[in-house]
Amino acid sequence: xxxxxxxxxxxxxxxxxxxxxxxxxxxxxxxxxxxxxxxxxxxxxxxxxxxxxxxxxxxxxxxxxxxxxxxxxxxxxxxxxxxxxxxxxxxxxxxxxxxxxxxxxxxxxxxxxxxxxxxxxxxxxxxxxxxxxxxxxxxxxxxxxxxxxxxxxxxxxxxxxxxxxxxxxxxxxxxxxxxxxxxxxxxxxxxxxxxxxxxxxxxxxxxxxxxxxxxxxxxxxxxxxxxxxxxxxxxxxxxxxxxxxxxxxxxxxxxxxxxxxxxxxxxxxxxxxxxxxxxxxxxxxxxxxxxxxxxxxxxxxxxxxxxxxxxxxxxxxxxxxxxxxxxxxxxxxxxxxxxxxxxxxxxxxxxxxxxxxxxxxxxxxxxxxxxxxxxxxxxxxxxxxxxxxxxxxxxxxxxxxxxxxxxxxxxxxxxxxxxxxxxxxxx
Amino acid sequence: xxxxxxxxxxxxxxxxxxxxxxxxxxxxxxxxxxxxxxxxxxxxxxxxxxxxxxxxxxxxxxxxxxxxxxxxxxxxxxxxxxxxxxxxxxxxxxxxxxxxxxxxxxxxxxxxxxxxxxxxxxxxxxxxxxxxxxxxxxxxxxxxxxxxxxxxxxxxxxxxxxxxxxxxxxxxxxxxxxxxxxxxxxxxxxxxxxxxxxxxxxxxxxxxxxxxxxxxxxxxxxxxxxxxxxxxxxxxxxxxxxxxxxxxxxxxxxxxxxxxxxxxxxxxxxxxxxxxxxxxxxxxxxxxxxxxxxxxxxxxxxxxxxxxxxxxxxxxxxxxxxxxxxxxxxxxxxxxxxxxxxxxxxxxxxxxxxxxxxxxxxxxxxxxxxxxxxxxxxxxxxxxxxxxxxxxxxxxxxxxxxxxxxxxxxxxxxxxxxxxxxxxxxxxxxxxxxxxxxxxxxxxxxxxxxxxxxxxxxxxxxxxxxx
Numbered sequence: 001x002x003x004x005x006x007x008x009x010x011x012x013x014x015x016x017x018x019x020x021x022x023x024x025x026x027x028x029x030x031x032x033x034x035x036x037x038x039x040x041x042x043x044x045x046x047x048x049x050x051x052x053x054x055x056x057x058x059x060x061x062x063x064x065x066x067x068x069x070x071x072x073x074x075x076x077x078x079x080x081x082x083x084x085x086x087x088x089x090x091x092x093x094x095x096x097x098x099x100x101x102x103x104x105x106x107x108x109x110x111x112x113x114x115x116x117x118x119x120x121x122x123x124x125x126x127x128x129x130x131x132x133x134x135x136x137x138x139x140x141x142x143x144x145x146x147x148x149x150x151x152x153x154x155x156x157x158x159x160x161x162x163x164x165x166x167x168x169x170x171x172x173x174x175x176x177x178x179x180x181x182x183x184x185x186x187x188x189x190x191x192x193x194x195x196x197x198x199x200x201x202x203x204x205x206x207x208x209x210x211x212x213x214x215x216x217x218x219x220x221x222x223x224x225x226x227x228x229x230x231x232x233x234x235x236x237x238x239x240x241x242x243x244x245x246x247x248x249x250x251x252x253x254x255x256x257x258x259x260x261x262x263x264x265x266x267x268x269x270x271x272x273x274x275x276x277x278x279x280x281x282x283x284x285x286x287x288x289x290x291x292x293x294x295x296x297x298x299x300x301x302x303x304x305x306x307x308x309x310x311x312x313x314x315x316x317x318x319x320x321x322x323x324x325x326x327x328x329x330x331x332x333x334x335x336x337x338x339x340x341x342x343x344x345x346x347x348x349x350x351x352x353x354x355x356x357x358x359x360x361x362x363x364x365x366x367x368x369x370x371x372x373x374x375x376x377x378x379x380x381x382x383x384x385x386x387x388x389x390x391x392x393x394x395x396x397x398x399x400x401x402x403x404x405x406x407x408x409x410x411x412x413x414x415x416x417x418x419x420x421x422x423x424x425x426x427x
Numbered sequence: 428x429x430x431x432x433x434x435x436x437x438x439x440x441x442x443x444x445x446x447x448x449x450x451x452x453x454x455x456x457x458x459x460x461x462x463x464x465x466x467x468x469x470x471x472x473x474x475x476x477x478x479x480x481x482x483x484x485x486x487x488x489x490x491x492x493x494x495x496x497x498x499x500x501x502x503x504x505x506x507x508x509x510x511x512x513x514x515x516x517x518x519x520x521x522x523x524x525x526x527x528x529x530x531x532x533x534x535x536x537x538x539x540x541x542x543x544x545x546x547x548x549x550x551x552x553x554x555x556x557x558x559x560x561x562x563x564x565x566x567x568x569x570x571x572x573x574x575x576x577x578x579x580x581x582x583x584x585x586x587x588x589x590x591x592x593x594x595x596x597x598x599x600x601x602x603x604x605x606x607x608x609x610x611x612x613x614x615x616x617x618x619x620x621x622x623x624x625x626x627x628x629x630x631x632x633x634x635x636x637x638x639x640x641x642x643x644x645x646x647x648x649x650x651x652x653x654x655x656x657x658x659x660x661x662x663x664x665x666x667x668x669x670x671x672x673x674x675x676x677x678x679x680x681x682x683x684x685x686x687x688x689x690x691x692x693x694x695x696x697x698x699x700x701x702x703x704x705x706x707x708x709x710x711x712x713x714x715x716x717x718x719x720x721x722x723x724x725x726x727x728x729x730x731x732x733x734x735x736x737x738x739x740x741x742x743x744x745x746x747x748x749x750x751x752x753x754x755x756x757x758x759x760x761x762x763x764x765x766x767x768x769x770x771x772x773x774x775x776x777x778x779x780x781x782x783x784x785x786x787x788x789x790x791x792x793x794x795x796x797x798x799x800x801x802x803x804x805x806x807x808x809x810x811x812x813x814x815x816x817x818x819x820x821x822x823x824x825x826x827x828x829x830x831x832x833x834x835x836x837x838x839x840x841x842x843x844x845x846x847x848x849x850x851x852x853x854x855x856x857x858x859x860x861x862x863x864x865x866x867x868x869x870x871x872x873x874x875x876x877x878x879x880x881x882x883x884x885x886x887x888x889x890x891x892x893x894x
Binding site: 328331341343344345346347348349350351352353354355356357358359360361362363364365366367368369370371372373374 | 831
């Protein structure tokens with residue numbers, strides 16, 4: 001039995017969704033209202049290593065219209081550099097090269113896509129990510145504000161990356177972006193997302209979702225760098241269904257926010273599909289980072305490679321859960337994981353859970369994980385050559401991360417990740 | 428070829444016979460406060476132990492069933508018989524043991540092994556230890572090797588000092604159950620500087636249907652001592668489930684070394700839910716050698732708390748899961764002092780629809796500077812009906828440590844099979860050879876007689892693995 005208070009909250013939530021999205025077709029509005037109920041019905045996610053109860057997430061207002069961005073010069077400059085810019089959850093700019101349009105690429109804000117290509121949105125929205133999987137995902141499903149929509153036609157290869165900026169200013173409270181990316185047969189595309197926010201005293205809640213659909217033979221590089229301010233509490237979920245002989249490459253760089261709970265999932269549901277995933281994280285001060293990467297092998301002869309490298313300092317805490325999940329029937333599949341953590345402080349803590357869940361015998365699965373300190377002998381050697389200790393540590397951190405960061409095939413993204421690392425080292 | 432395979436497949440669980448109803452006292456099924464009071468009354472225990480049991484029972488009733496690990500849905504606590512007394516008195520010679528029980532242990536080869544190479548033997552049948560012996564020379568060195576019930580009467584001070592300190596009833600639901608209804612098990616005390624160079628063996632046998640066996644073992648290795656404790660276990664096959672839920676607590680003091688070897692071969696209707704934990708002090712070494720072949724479901728994660736500087740921990744384990752079996756096993760290493768080291772080597776084989784799970788934890792507490800851990804888990808999946816999970820947890824809360832973990836899951840290598848069959852071996856022989864090589868790091872650590880037994884067991888288990 002719902003109490004009077006519950007009914008009141010339900011009504012408020014429904015009303016808010018209806019007001020904010022009154023332009024949307026019925027099927028989508030019904031979806032939002034259903035997920036609003038799911039959001040209210042679900043408890044806080046119970047994460048063994050990430051207690052959420054004390055973070056007072058329920059005090060962050062969600063039923064408020066996010067303010068318009070204050071147009072500062074630096075922000076204006078920043079936004080010029082990207083194809084799609086979002087501020088406080090709203091799309092403020094879209095710039096598409098004519099050559100892409102000529103090739104038939106559809107690049108829209110999600111809100112526009114709902115109006116102009118409704119059949120594509122309806123066909124794919126919610127097919128990669130289950131919006132009922134936890135409370136914050138349901139919140140995104142119910143109240144997502146806007147995001148990137150991309151459709152790449154068959155055999156089209158984009159020469160330049162599609163760049164996206166998510167910016168939150170100090171007034172923003174809840175930012176809920178939603179992306180949907182469809183790469184048709186044998187197409188090839190690179191997408192790079194940046195998450196930035198203005199430091200502020202009040203907490204902000206981010207729940208972001210990205211769904212990627214790769215058709216037969218498509219190749220996708222997806223990069224994301226998260227450098228949000230410490231007051232941000234972030235829940236991110238990304239998923240990709242990988243078509244026959246298609247390849248998804250994840251490049252995830254996690255540096256900011258006070259709390260991050262992030263998951264990326266590759267669903268290898270067609271033969272020959274491949275997932276390559278790299279996660280670089282760097283925890284400092286009292287950050288809490290909880291990452292999950294999942295490679296789910298359903299079809300035969302699918303391949304996955306999962307790599308994570310983390311640097312931990314100060315009182316930061318990280319959890320990296322890697323799951324190589326080979327289902328029955330996925331014969332000839334090959335899934336591997338490699339996790340490495342460099343510990344810079346005694347007060348930091350890093351947990352790793354590299355799991356292999358195997359239901360098939362004609363497969364190969366392996367993982368290797370390690371954690372260790374900066375090597376004293378190396379420090380000594382570098383210092384004997386005249387370097388200060390911080391410089392020596394900096395070189396060691398660079399050397400530790402170089403094999404994965406330098407493997408990022410996208411020059412600008414690679415540079416951005418290095419810049420983020422440098423900022424973290426200096427902090 | 429066809430005939431060979433036929434005869435191989437026909438080999439079954441060898442120890443599945445039962446002796447009928449041999450007990451002198453058997454409780455009704457089910458568990459209540461009265462059950463616990465009655466066990467304590469029969470054993471004429473001091474009040475503190477009764478209080479301990481009753482407190483543990485409360486904890487047991489309060490704790491939820493674990494929501495992880497194997498499937499415990501068919502385990503019904505009300506169906507279990509919590510206490511069976513097999514004979515009036517404990518034997519000091521085999522002649523004192525009732526004939527039927529003695530015959531069983533003869534069939535299991537215990538008296539023969541005792542004569543040949545053991546320091547002492549403890550034979551538990553249902554709830555009580557029916558036979559106990561220790562070599563005189565070892566007794567004269569001050570080594571105590573007795574059953575835990577006798578220890579409570581004969582060495583109350585030592586027992587009370589350590590009992591339940593390593594694994595309190597609050598630790599988990601099954602530790603609480605054991606603490607409430609425990610009976611039997613071994614008590615080992617090795618004095619300072621004493622070396623017991625031949626193994627002490629305990630053998631556990633379940634005979635009745637729906638039996639619950641809850642032995643409680645406490646081992647104390649004083650400074651600079653050494654001991655090797657070996658346990659084996661079997662049970663008859665029944666269509667309904669039995670429960671074996673042991674608690675093993677070990678204290679390894681400064682510079683001492685203790686090795687605990689298990690060859691678990693329960694019948695495929697036994698739930699084996701065991702808590703085993705050791706604490707190792709300064710420069711002490713604790714080694715768990717753990718083989719899991721039998722049972723319906725085993726959930727067991729031997730652990731070492733490395734509490735003293737320079738302490739070492741080792742777990743070397745194999746798990747073989749066949750038809751309808753789930754071996755959910757692993758190890759835990761808690762590094763809580765500087766310069767501690769740990770090694771975990773786990774070998775798992777699943778076949779005929781069985782499931783193996785490696786579930787382990789390596790934890791480095793703050794201050795565990797210069798500690799190191801190395802974990803290696805390998806799994807062979809023999810056929811496409813079988814499955815395996817590897818779930819290793821690592822927790823690093825100190826910068827100055829080194830943790831390494833590796834795992835693989837594979838099938839029997841086609842190249843190796845091809846090579847061996849091209850040399851004239853049949854596919855069965857070749858597979859067996861590869862599997863024997865796979866588990867060799869484990870078997871080579873067993874005492875000779877056990878290695879032979881283990882190889883024979885694995886051979887049984889492997890038969891019919893192909894085809």
